[in-house]
Amino acid sequence: MxxxxxxxxxxxxxxxxxxxxxxxxxxxxxxxxxxxxxxxxAFLTERIDLFFYDMRMRIAKVETDPRIVIVDIDEKSIAEVGRWPWSRDVVAALISKMTDSYEAQTVAFDVLFAEPDNSSGYATLESLAHSELKGLPQFGQQLQTLKPKLDFDARMAAAIQGRPVVMGYNLSNEPDAIAKGQLPKPVFTLASLGGRRLDATNWKAYGANLPQLQEAAEAGGFFNPLLDNDGLIRRVPLIAQVGDNFYESLALASARSALGATRMKPIFLQQDAVMSDQQLRDYGALESIALDTKPRPTFIPVERHLTTLVTYRGRGGVHGGAFRYVPAVDILKGRVPKNDLAGRVLLVGTTVPGLYDLRATPVSPNYPGVEIHANIIASILDGDFKQRPxxxxxxxxxxxxxxxxxxxxxxxxxxxxxxxxxxxxxxxxxxxxxxxxxxxxxxxxxxxxxxxxxxxxxxxxxGWGYLFEYRNRRAIVNLFGEYVAPELVAEMAANPASYNMEGESRELTVMFSDVRGFTTLSEGLQPNELREYINAYLTAMSEDIRGNRGTLDKYIGDAVMAFWGAPIALPDHAARAVATALKMQQSCLVLNEEFAKRNWPPLKIGIGLNTGNMRVGDMGSKIRKAYTVMGDAVNLSSRLESITKVYGVGVLVGQATRDAAPEFAYRELDSVRVKGKNEPVPIFEPLGLASELTAAQRASLDKWTAALALVRRQQWDQAEQEILALQQENPHGLYDLYLQRIAYFREHPLPADWDGVTTFETK
Structure with missing residues (x-):
């Protein structure tokens, strides 16, 4: 049951x-x-959302829009008319054909006319009339008679005058960009907005059309898109700011002309209930733009920076787009049936190689720039916008x-x-x-x-089950990593047959580190503070050791024992140990900055290093074992650590370590006979990499070496003089120690067989 x-x-x-x-x-x-x-x-999610946005347009059904036609300055037109740019009398004829003969609703140029047209020679003749031929009034009179035929810019301006022509121009924020040409009338100004700002893209310069052409045109618009982070064009500003004025884009100006709208009005977000007047002026966010069309206004929603999303129709181009292409030469020569163009919006652009205005878009990496304007115009005419609400x-x-x-x-x-x-x-x-x-x-x-x-x-x-098991395995690795660095464990695991825990004799470098004055330090801290103090110290030292492939042997109270060269053999074990000891001294300085903020006593440590043959392996009792090292070389390292405070240094190394790591510079401190050893041992303080020592440091080291030699020769006066000079340059406990020794030796003469060795009777 x-x-x-x-x-x-x-x-x-x-x-x-x-x-x-x-x-x-x-x-x-x-x-x-x-x-x-x-x-x-949100970088990843934004990229994924953009991918889906692009995909939706790529799979959309393509239907030709008969209302908008691309007048293409193509290779056929270039072949019949001549190379681009055409003289302005040809462009004037094209405009007359489009507006008068074909009765286009609107003509917009995705082409810039920034330079005067001197192809007729009129400018040269006019210059002669004012210089060399100034004395021939008949020449000047005849030139004035010919001006309507020879001034091609004036002919183009006359063709534009009174017709629904929109001129295109370019905005720029390039460092060396300058303002050139004439901008159309702004749609808004800061003054007309009553102090409210608009969140529009701001431009400092422009390349616009000749003044006489722009003044003759019904409107003008910029053709600058905006690039997303991936280099694709998905948004186009509908309004941009230059100075204190706001200007419309080519697409907006063309659509406004086609709809018969003469004015536009900014519709701000309705925030009056929760915002003060000052906040409203600072906020300045538009909800939409209203065109004064009949019988009702046309509202165009805008996004941040007064942009709109481009709804791409098709892959673009003559054979892959939603818009019909007509060669410009066919219009010039009247080859196109009138019904194909009458009442249409005509966008004049070019597909000639070298002049082709290609842009990277979500639907194609080579999309005609003129079709970007066509897509926006179509959206405005239909009131069909894709927008982020x-x-x-x-x-x-x-x-x-x-x-x-x-x-x-x-x-x-x-x-x-x-x-x-x-x-x-x-x-x-x-x-x-x-x-x-x-x-x-x-x-x-x-x-x-x-x-x-x-x-x-x-x-x-x-994956829960797998992750749970992996976590358990990881815990075992971390536990073993308390004895051997985890990165070494991983390396050993890759080839386990090469490693075992059996004892063996090997040349290693061993380190002992201890806190100076620990008893006094512990008396000045509360138990919890002492625990935090020691934990911070042991953590920093352990990270330095394991970060340089050292094996952390054990903690002995406040002391740390470590070694290099086992279980993984390291040819440069001595050099790694010396580098680690110097790094630990630097870490103490960093810790002391934190300790000072908590009013804790400063941390000082002594480090002893020694290199030699020692026994390494799994040692201990049946109850507990540990992977550790033993031997005479290990004992010497411990003795060296204990006498660092005598010489006022942070690190002491033996002769074998110095010889095994010659890339470092060392200061010889003494020759000592430590407790438990009969043979004297030279001891050295590592100063850093020899290649990084400054000239002043090298000079000071040479002076000390010479002074130590004088002490060993019992030339007390000269030695004292040299050491006093060093003390004045850079005070150090080592110099105090030797000045005291010299004073003692003067009062207590040394035996004739003195070997210059200092004997220590305690550990």
């Missing part, structure tokens, strides 16, 4: 079994929510919470097959719903974070 549990017991059992995964799901959901709210970086963040947050809570609760209760079905179904539902909103309402809503959350929840649940 099955056991029946109360609802509370069921919940308790479920939580005991799945609580960790539910908690993980909650954490993942909160992280996703934080990312949506802007608390975490203001509620996008709230929408994303809601869908993340629903997905996170639902999948987080259900996935741990399901088997692998149903987990796959549930996760795949959730992902499909998110994608389908977002695509439907895009097609039906023109809303571009985020879904990358939701899809990533679904993937994360699914992977975490499916």
């Amino acid at each position: 099955a056991t029946k549990y109360s609802p509370g017991e069921v919940v308790r059992r479920l939580f005991a079994k799945h609580g960790a995964r539910w908690l993980l799901a909650l954490v993942l959901t909160l992280l996703a929510g934080g990312q949506v709210m802007g608390m975490l970086p 203001e509620f996008a963040v709230g929408f994303d947050l809601v869908q993340i919470l629903v997905i996170g809570l639902a999948l987080g609760l259900l996935l741990p209760l399901l088997g692998p097959l149903w987990s796959i079905v549930l996760a795949a179904g959730a992902a499909f539902g998110i994608g389908a719903f977002n695509f439907w909103l895009y097609d039906s309402a023109g809303l571009v809503l985020p879904m990358a974070t939701a899809l990533l959350l679904i993937a994360a929840l699914f992977i975490c649940n499916l």
Whole structure:
């Protein structure tokens, strides 16, 4: 008979079994929510959302838009008319054909006319009339008669005058850019906005058309797009700022002309209920632009920086786009039926190689720039815009919470097959719903974070068992890493047959480090403070040792024991040990800065290093063993550490270590006979890499070497003189020690057989 549990017991059992995964799901959901709210970086999700946005346009059905035609200055036109740029009388004839003969609704130029046209020779003749031929009035009179025929710029301006022609120009923020040509009338000014600013792109220079051409035109617009981080064009500013004035884009100016609108009005976000007048002026965010069209205004929504998303139709070009291309020469020669162009918006651009205005877009890496304007014009004429709504963040947050809570609760209760079905179904539902909103309402809503959350929840649940086992294995490795550095453990694990814990004799370098004045230090700290103090010290020293491939042997109270060269052989074990000792001294200085902030006493350590043959392996009793080193060379290292305070130095090394690490510079301090050894041992203080010593340091070292030689020859006066000079240059406890010794030796003469060795009777 099955056991029946109360609802509370069921919940308790479920939580005991799945609580960790539910908690993980909650954490993942909160992280996703934080990312949506802007608390975490969003680079990856932004790229994924852009991918889906691009994909939706690439799979959209392409239909030719008959209202907009590209007048193409193509190779055929160049072959029949001549190389580009054409003389302005030809362009004037083209304008007359488009506006008068074909009765175009609007003509817009995605071409710039910034330089005067002197191809007729009129400028040269006019110069002669004012110089060499100034005395011939008949020449000047005849030139004035010919001016209407020879001044091609004037002929083009006359062709533009009174006709629905929109001139295009370029804005620039290049460091060396200058203002050239004449801008059209601004659509807004700072004064007309009543102190409210607009969140528009700001430009400092421009390359515009000749004044007489722009003045004759109905309007003008810039043709600058904006590049996303991946170099693609998805947004185009509809309005940009130059100085105190705001100007419309070529697409907006062309659409406004085609719709018969003469004015536009900025529609600000309705924030008056919660914002002061000053905040409104500072906020300056537009909701849309209103054109004064009949019978009702046309509203054009805008996004940040007064941009609009480009709805690309097709892959672009003569054969892959949604717009018809007509060679310019066919219009000039009247080869195109009038009904094909009458009442259309004509955009004049070029597809000639070398002049082809190609741009990288989501639908094609080589998309005609003139078609970008055509797509925006089509969106304005249709009132069909793709936009990121203001509620996008709230929408994303809601869908993340629903997905996170639902999948987080259900996935741990399901088997692998149903987990796959549930996760795949959730992902499909998110994608389908977002695509439907895009097609039906023109809303571009985020879904990358939701899809990533679904993937994360699914992977975490499916891989829970593996991750749990991996965590257990990792814990074992970390435990063993308390004795041997984890990176060395990993290296050993790659070739376990080459390593064992059996004892062997090997040349190693061993280190002992101890805190100076630990008893006094401990008396001045509370127990908890002392624990934190020692933990900080041992952690920093251990990191330095293991960071340079050292094996951390043990802690002996406040002392640290380590060695180099086992279990993994290191040919440069001595050099690594010396470098580590110097690094530990630097780490003490860093720790002291933190200790000073807490009014703790400064940390001072002494380090002894020695190199030699020693026994290394798994040693101890049946109850407890440890991987450690033993031998006479080990004992000497301990003795060297204990006498560092006598010489006022932080690091002492033996002769063998000095010989094994010759790349460092050393100061010989003495020749000593430590307790337990009969043979004297030279001791040295490492100063740093020999190649990094300054000239002053080398000079000071040479002086000390000479002074030490004088002491050993018992030339007390000269030695004292040299050491006093060194003391004045750079005070050091070592110099005090030897000055005291000299004074003592003067009063207590040395025996004739003195060998210059200092004997230490204590450990």
